[in-house]
Amino acid sequence: MTSAGATSPRPLVILISGTGSNMQAIVRAAQQRRWRERYRAEVAAVISNRPDAKGLAWAAEQGVPTAVVDHQAYPSREAFDDALAQAIARFDPHGRGLVILAGFMRILTPGFVQHHEGRIVNIHPSLLPAFPGLHTHRRAIEAGCRFAGATVHLVTAELDHGPILEQAVVPILPGDTPETLAARVLTQEHLIYPRAIERLLGAGV
Numbered sequence: 001m002t003s004a005g006a007t008s009p010r011p012l013v014i015l016i017s018g019t020g021s022n023m024q025a026i027v028r029a030a031q032q033r034r035w036r037e038r039y040r041a042e043v044a045a046v047i048s049n050r051p052d053a054k055g056l057a058w059a060a061e062q063g064v065p066t067a068v069v070d071h072q073a074y075p076s077r078e079a080f081d082d083a084l085a086q087a088i089a090r091f092d093p094h095g096r097g098l099v100i101l102a103g104f105m106r107i108l109t110p111g112f113v114q115h116h117e118g119r120i121v122n123i124h125p126s127l128l129p130a131f132p133g134l135h136t137h138r139r140a141i142e143a144g145c146r147f148a149g150a151t152v153h154l155v156t157a158e159l160d161h162g163p164i165l166e167q168a169v170v171p172i173l174p175g176d177t178p179e180t181l182a183a184r185v186l187t188q189e190h191l192i193y194p195r196a197i198e199r200l201l202g203a204g205v
């Protein structure tokens with residue numbers, strides 16, 4: 001007896017807040033034949049909490065369905081998360097897919113995280129557990145670190161604390177600014193994020 005929807009591709013719903021360069025890397029990777037044939041997965045939608053997110057236009061040009069759930073339109077974090085979960089369910093009605101945070105800048109409530117039961121993944125621009133939260137590159141430079149990087153992890157209720165899936169390391173060079181370091185890290189993010197998602201799909205998470 002197959003569960004409902006088991007024959008349809010596994011939906012990947014990507015959440016963004018801005019440019020969506022990591023989303024673009026994942027969409028491009030998902031367009032490869034092996035993602036469809038080996039993992040039977042497809043990017044079902046790109047959803048943003050910001051109506052002006054530049055990644056929305058790019059996704060639409062690629063033929064990927066998009067949606068906006070504007071966090072500023074809701075009275076509480078819980079109300080926003082409920083609306084976000086409903087938007088995700090439109091594209092993943094059987095709750096079989098992955099929720100992929102890609103530059104998504106809202107802290108998710110414990111209820112939302114529990115509802116998606118370990119199927120949420122995030123990329124964070126630091127070598128966790130160092131520098132959770134925001135402004136990671138400035139903090140690493142100010143701390144005198146010699147290395148920085150990015151971490152792909154499963155999302156838990158505790159911010160930037162979930163099990164680590166992949167990491168990439170880059171040097172912090174003399175004269176680096178947060179911007180020059182961010183650009184160096186971002187190049188690595190685009191490599192490790194699709195690879196980490198492939199591993200998750202291959203492991204049947």
Ligand SMILES: Nc1nc2c(c(=O)[nH]1)N[C@@H](CN(C=O)c1ccc(C(=O)N[C@@H](CCC(=O)O)C(=O)O)cc1)CN2
Binds near residue numbers: 161
């Ligand atoms: N429950 C969880 N939610 C989220 C996680 C997580 O691990 N657990 N990861 C973050 C992604 N992230 C860092 O990688 C992150 C995103 C946003 C913030 C934050 O402080 N956001 C502020 C608003 C900031 C803004 O709008 O510019 C907020 O939500 O009040 C910290 C870390 C995604 N969610």
Ligand SMILES: NCC(=O)N[C@@H]1O[C@H](COP(=O)([O-])[O-])[C@@H](O)[C@H]1O
Binds near residue numbers: 016
């Ligand atoms: N805490 C989340 C966070 O800071 N995410 C970071 O936002 C940048 C832009 O992502 P994008 O180009 O994919 O939109 C990326 O460096 C990503 O790691």
